[in-house]
Amino acid sequence: MRRIDISMPLFPGMPSFPGDPEFTSNRLRSISAGDPYNISGLSFGSHAGTHVDPPVHFIPGGHTTDQLDLEALNGACRVVDVDLRAPSVGPDDVARIPEDCHRVLFRTANSPRWKSSLAFFPDYVGLTPAAADALVERKVRLVGIDSLSIENDTSGHFPVHHTLLGGGTLILEGLLLGAAPAGGYTLECLPLRIRGGDGGPARAALVTP
Numbered sequence: 001m002r003r004i005d006i007s008m009p010l011f012p013g014m015p016s017f018p019g020d021p022e023f024t025s026n027r028l029r030s031i032s033a034g035d036p037y038n039i040s041g042l043s044f045g046s047h048a049g050t051h052v053d054p055p056v057h058f059i060p061g062g063h064t065t066d067q068l069d070l071e072a073l074n075g076a077c078r079v080v081d082v083d084l085r086a087p088s089v090g091p092d093d094v095a096r097i098p099e100d101c102h103r104v105l106f107r108t109a110n111s112p113r114w115k116s117s118l119a120f121f122p123d124y125v126g127l128t129p130a131a132a133d134a135l136v137e138r139k140v141r142l143v144g145i146d147s148l149s150i151e152n153d154t155s156g157h158f159p160v161h162h163t164l165l166g167g168g169t170l171i172l173e174g175l176l177l178g179a180a181p182a183g184g185y186t187l188e189c190l191p192l193r194i195r196g197g198d199g200g201p202a203r204a205a206l207v208t209p
Helices: 091-095 110-116 129-137 159-166
Strands: 003-005 024-029 039-043 051-053 075-081 103-107 142-145 170-173 183-191 200-207
Touching: 051 183, 091 129, 129 159, 159 170
Parallel strands: 075 103, 103 142, 142 170
Antiparallel strands: 003 200, 024 039, 051 170, 051 200, 075 183, 183 200
16 A cells, blocks of 8 residues: 555645635744754645635535544545546536445646646636535545635626535545546545634545456
8 A cells, every 4th residue: 555645735835725825934043043943934724736626615504624534534435537627527427436435536728737836827627516416416425636725716606605505415625636547446535623613724545456
């Protein structure tokens, strides 16, 4: 077995969704300055880098980050390749998921772009509302994608988030899947246990068979 780290590193200047807080790190104690140890103060948004969207992100009264079922976030999963020419993930892509698959990660044209530069790009690939409907109908527990948001919605209504989170499907965003070929894996994902959190930055890895 080996683990493939599919998490985005946190660092000053890292990509962030427009309007989200930027990541900052300030060294508060430094050995080089004569202190006995190093320690830093960190500041970042609840949806920084690789992160889990809990229901409360869009659903009033929904579960918060610390209330998530870790079983939904960990276990057998499938990485599915989406045509690199496709502008979005559609229901046809969902149809290629095995019937017994409860966790799916979509690897799109976003992945090669992240490999060349960790800078935000607004024309990222996301899910269509029809794909979200199909995932909920299939009772998929977790869907992940290689973009900072699972949908590229310009209306401001966020139908994909509402459908998935309202239908019982958790969302994992900000994945780096360039080193994870399509196929079956075991997903390991633990978001920070933020009490009342509307998002959970996470370390995620795929374990090969």
